[in-house]
Amino acid sequence: MSDFTFTIDGTEITAKEGQTIMDAADDAGIYVPRLCDHEGLRHQGGCRVCTVKADGRSVSACTQPAAPGLTVENETPHINKLRRDLVEMLFHEGNHLCPICEASGNCELQAMAYRLDMTAPTKFPYLEPCRPVDASHPDIALDTNRCISCGRCIRASQDVDGKGVFGYVGRGIHRHVAANGEDLSHTDAEVTDFAISSEVCPVGCIIRKRIGFATPIGEREFDKGLIGHKISAKRDD
Amino acid sequence: MTPQTTTTPDQGEVARICDAFQSDPHRMLDILRDVQDRFRWISRETIRTVAEKTALSEIAVEGVASFYAFLSQEPKGAVTIRLCDDIVDRFAGLPEVTEAFENELGIKIGETSADGAYSLEYTPCIGMCDQAPAAMINDIVLTALTPDKVREICEDLKGGKRPQDLVSHRFDDLTPYERAIRMVDNNIRHAGAVLLGTTPADAGLKKALDLTPHQIIDSIEASGLRGCGGAGFTSGRKWRFAAETPAERRVIICNADEGEPGTFKDRVLLTERPHLLIEGMTIAARAVGATEGIVYLRGEYVYLRELLQDVLDDRRARGLLGERIMGMAGFDFDVRLQLGAGAYICGEEGALISSCEGLPGEPKTRPPFPVTRGYLDLPTVVNNVETFCHAARIIDRGAEWFFEMGKKGSHGTKLFSVSGDCLNPGIYELPYGLSIRKLLELAGGEDAAAVLVGGPSGTMIARDTFHRELTFDDLATGGAIVIFSSNRNILEIVEYYMSFFVHESCGYCTPCRVGNVFLQKAVAKFRQGLANPADIEYLKDLSSTIIETSRCGLGMTSPNPILSTLENFPLIYSAMVKPSENRIRATFDIQSAIADARHLAKRRSHIFDKDFGE
Ligand SMILES: Cc1cc2nc3c(=O)[nH]c(=O)nc-3n(C[C@H](O)[C@H](O)[C@H](O)COP(=O)(O)O)c2cc1C
Ligand code: SF4
Ligand code: SF4
Ligand code: SF4
Ligand code: FES
Ligand code: FES
Numbered sequence: 001m002s003d004f005t006f007t008i009d010g011t012e013i014t015a016k017e018g019q020t021i022m023d024a025a026d027d028a029g030i031y032v033p034r035l036c037d038h039e040g041l042r043h044q045g046g047c048r049v050c051t052v053k054a055d056g057r058s059v060s061a062c063t064q065p066a067a068p069g070l071t072v073e074n075e076t077p078h079i080n081k082l083r084r085d086l087v088e089m090l091f092h093e094g095n096h097l098c099p100i101c102e103a104s105g106n107c108e109l110q111a112m113a114y115r116l117d118m119t120a121p122t123k124f125p126y127l128e129p130c131r132p133v134d135a136s137h138p139d140i141a142l143d144t145n146r147c148i149s150c151g152r153c154i155r156a157s158q159d160v161d162g163k164g165v166f167g168y169v170g171r172g173i174h175r176h177v178a179a180n181g182e183d184l185s186h187t188d189a190e191v192t193d194f195a196i197s198s199e200v201c202p203v204g205c206i207i208r209k210r211i212g213f214a215t216p217i218g219e220r221e222f223d224k225g226l227i228g229h230k231i232s233a234k235r236d237d
Numbered sequence: 238m239t240p241q242t243t244t245t246p247d248q249g250e251v252a253r254i255c256d257a258f259q260s261d262p263h264r265m266l267d268i269l270r271d272v273q274d275r276f277r278w279i280s281r282e283t284i285r286t287v288a289e290k291t292a293l294s295e296i297a298v299e300g301v302a303s304f305y306a307f308l309s310q311e312p313k314g315a316v317t318i319r320l321c322d323d324i325v326d327r328f329a330g331l332p333e334v335t336e337a338f339e340n341e342l343g344i345k346i347g348e349t350s351a352d353g354a355y356s357l358e359y360t361p362c363i364g365m366c367d368q369a370p371a372a373m374i375n376d377i378v379l380t381a382l383t384p385d386k387v388r389e390i391c392e393d394l395k396g397g398k399r400p401q402d403l404v405s406h407r408f409d410d411l412t413p414y415e416r417a418i419r420m421v422d423n424n425i426r427h428a429g430a431v432l433l434g435t436t437p438a439d440a441g442l443k444k445a446l447d448l449t450p451h452q453i454i455d456s457i458e459a460s461g462l463r464g465c466g467g468a469g470f471t472s473g474r475k476w477r478f479a480a481e482t483p484a485e486r487r488v489i490i491c492n493a494d495e496g497e498p499g500t501f502k503d504r505v506l507l508t509e510r511p512h513l514l515i516e517g518m519t520i521a522a523r524a525v526g527a528t529e530g531i532v533y534l535r536g537e538y539v540y541l542r543e544l545l546q547d548v549l550d551d552r553r554a555r556g557l558l559g560e561r562i563m564g565m566a567g568f569d570f571d572v573r574l575q576l577g578a579g580a581y582i583c584g585e586e587g588a589l590i591s592s593c594e595g596l597p598g599e600p601k602t603r604p605p606f607p608v609t610r611g612y613l614d615l616p617t618v619v620n621n622v623e624t625f626c627h628a629a630r631i632i633d634r635g636a637e638w639f640f641e642m643g644k645k646g647s648h649g650t651k652l653f654s655v656s657g658d659c660l661n662p663g664i665y666e667l668p669y670g671l672s673i674r675k676l677l678e679l680a681g682g683e684d685a686a687a688v689l690v691g692g693p694s695g696t697m698i699a700r701d702t703f704h705r706e707l708t709f710d711d712l713a714t715g716g717a718i719v720i721f722s723s724n725r726n727i728l729e730i731v732e733y734y735m736s737f738f739v740h741e742s743c744g745y746c747t748p749c750r751v752g753n754v755f756l757q758k759a760v761a762k763f764r765q766g767l768a769n770p771a772d773i774e775y776l777k778d779l780s781s782t783i784i785e786t787s788r789c790g791l792g793m794t795s796p797n798p799i800l801s802t803l804e805n806f807p808l809i810y811s812a813m814v815k816p817s818e819n820r821i822r823a824t825f826d827i828q829s830a831i832a833d834a835r836h837l838a839k840r841r842s843h844i845f846d847k848d849f850g851e
Contacts, residue, residue: 046747048786093747149747
């Protein structure tokens with residue numbers, strides 16, 4: 001099969017064989033909101049924020065193969081409501097106190113909340129986890145109280161760094177990210193790893209010691225534009 | 238394996254356990270199960286040894302060890318007692334049984350005795366709902382427990398008896414089948430024409446040899462057979478997809494995970510018709526060109542392991558498994574047994590495949606579907622126990638014979654597992670299309686106020702709809718029928734089932750991992766009388782988000798206990814809501830909200846403590 005076309009919110013776009021809906025949308029400059037997916041990493045399909053309707057069926061755009069003639073709904077009030085619910089769930093699952101968080105302004109969860117107009121107090125209860133912070137490593141700390149289980153650190157370490165510093169343990173609401181072995185100091189993690197870079201963790205769990213707040217608040221990534229603006233900019237060109 | 242009570246596992250022994258599985262990372266679950274049985278826990282050191290032997294990272298091993306409920310990273314008692322705490326058991330006297338165990342052993346639920354002799358814990362439905370309350374004592378199952386029985390059991394254990402001696406003093410002399418039926422009653426209440434009547438040995442397999450793979454698949458498709466595990470996919474089509482996917486190797490997996498609370502029909506087939514099951518799998522192997530088979534047996538059914546192992550050995554010895562089956566050149570197929578370790582989600586076919594591969598039981602991303610890329614990326618057919626048994630009978634008796642039974646769209650017979658408030662709980666093999674009312678008559682459950690069809694992921698119906706029929710188009714079920722009389726508190730039932738889903742969610746995706754916790758909390762609010770009218774809308778709204786965005790069938794059905802009772806028993810919710818008088822939510826308690834702050838500030842509040850400053 002060669003290239004084919006399908007539509008997203010009425011716009012016809014071209015896709016290549018083997019692309020997911022999200023891959024094809026990215027190429028066409030149409031942003032599908034996402035948290036667990038990241039360019040260059042395997043798809044996980046866990047956060048569900050990329051939920052779209054494909055021929056009327058809800059699917060995750062990051063894992064669903066594009067298909068000829070598919071009709072995809074992306075930015076509809078209904079879908080954005082689902083996404084807002086999911087983002088609220090993630091806020092309530094962890095402990096998020098943005099004003100005192102080093103990630104504020106660079107944080108994809110926070111930016112997604114802005115994009116989805118999550119401005120009023122939310123309806124869900126707070127789960128208030130209390131997970132120990134792993135500060136054993138000389139250069140890196142891991143605070144999973146803010147973790148959204150996107151698994152990006154896990155895949156980045158395995159597939160890009162060739163290491164395996166992180167992994168999931170536990171199940172259900174107790175499932176969480178942990179370091180390989182006893183703690184971070186027992187791993188071969190280095191602050192120069194891709195998995196540790198500011199690009200990988202979408203929130204503020206992986207902390208590079210001594211370089212916090214290097215960029216002042218107000219000049220950070222999402223102080224400059226809504227999350228997704230870089231992808232949509234492609235279309236405006 | 239003899240459990241040992243020492244708390245430091247001998248790492249040489251751990252390494253030998255790995256060797257027994259060629260240190261194959263795909264056999265991780267078997268390795269960890271054996272380590273757990275032998276040492277009663279999986280220590281950090283053990284994880285390190287297993288990781289080294291299997292060339293995996295420690296975190297990969299820990300991911301598996303921490304996923305399954307029957308594996309433990311803390312030392313468990315040499316005798317681990319797991320009480321089924323399903324709602325059916327609670328209504329059948331579980332609280333008294335629990336209390337008796339706690340008193341006799343001197344430990345609470347969730348604890349291990351200081352000498353490392355006993356652990357006591359709760360576990361979800363173990364498939365003995367027709368003889369509740371039930372428990373597992375290590376690998377042994379005991380049913381119909383009473384406080385008196387518990388006292389006897391504990392005395393015997395303390396007197397040095399092994400768990401198996403509780404079943405019979407001549408346990409070692411019994412055959413695996415005798416052991417199984419001494420532990421667990423079959424309770425076959427109605428035998429139908431297909432499965433529980435007479436089933437001539439391997440008659441279907443003999444006929445399959447004279448058919449081409451195409452003809453077998455055509456026949457299965459023409460019979461109208463649909464999957465008996467709950468989803469009801471047309472079996473012939475599934476087989477055809479796998480057969481048509483180009484591959485060197487293909488795999489047949491039998492789903493014997495039977496985890497849906499209230500379902501225990503596969504338990505009876507595995508006990509009474511194990512040859513028919515393997516016959517069906519062998520026919521499927523010929524139809525799709527598979528050489529490998531796996532029976533995935535839930536950890537709770539470990540008491541059937543020997544029985545099934547014997548059946549496999551016997552069939553190998555008789556040339557019914559292995560190379561050149563029944564002398565036919567090129568017909569090679571063998572089956573291994575894979576034990577689970579306490580995870581309902583492993584009944585979902587992708588999770589089941591992950592588990593067979595030695596991974597945590599997480600569902601796989603679909604597409605690809607197992608028929609094109611399943612176990613180890615090979616085309617894989619996953620069918621329920623009952624589906625394979627039916628297939629063998631269809632090849633023997635012909636598609637038409639099966640098609641004629643039941644109703645349009647739901648052909649043949651079905652095993653129903655009936656439990657709860659009725660006189661005759663047990664197994665009923667009946668043609669599809671029976672009404673709930675008729676089934677209640679047969680089971681002596683005419684007083685039912687509510688019937689749960691298909692388990693918690695199914696539908697709870699009320700008396701005014703008992704005329705509804707058991708078919709795929711009306712009330713679909715993998716077999717569970719749980720009957721509740723008017724004495725039962727529906728909200729208690731709903732809250733229990735929501736806690737079940739919270740416990741069993743794999744945690745991979747946001748809506749199911751987090752949303753179900755919120756649902757459970759919301760139902761608890763109703764039970765406490767703290768809900769307000771808006772909370773009914775909240776339940777519906779949150780449920781629809783979970784259903785629409787979840788990654789697998791668990792999350793897509795987990796709100797069903799709430800949604801089906803909201804629809805069919807609306808009064809139980811509306812009776813519990815109170816509009817709030819002061820616009821403050823009833824759940825909000827300012828005094829407890831400021832307690833921590835008070836404590837930290839070491840003073841009381843100007844505003845909320847009226848006596849401040851006095
Ligand atoms: C959460 C969940 C649990 C399931 N549990 C079982 C089970 O215990 N046994 C079973 O046969 N199918 C179970 N299924 C259905 C399987 O995914 C699959 O559809 C079935 O095994 C296919 O076999 P069948 O077509 O013969 O029914 C479950 C599905 C889900 C989503
Ligand atoms: S991780 Fe993001 S959302 Fe959470 S507290 Fe920090 S900035 Fe806020
Ligand atoms: S630590 Fe960060 S990158 Fe890793 S799973 Fe959690 S949120 Fe994602
Ligand atoms: S729906 Fe639940 S069980 Fe299924 S993948 Fe998501 S978290 Fe796991
Ligand atoms: S981005 Fe697709 S599920 Fe997270
Ligand atoms: S075994 Fe207890 S309800 Fe099924």
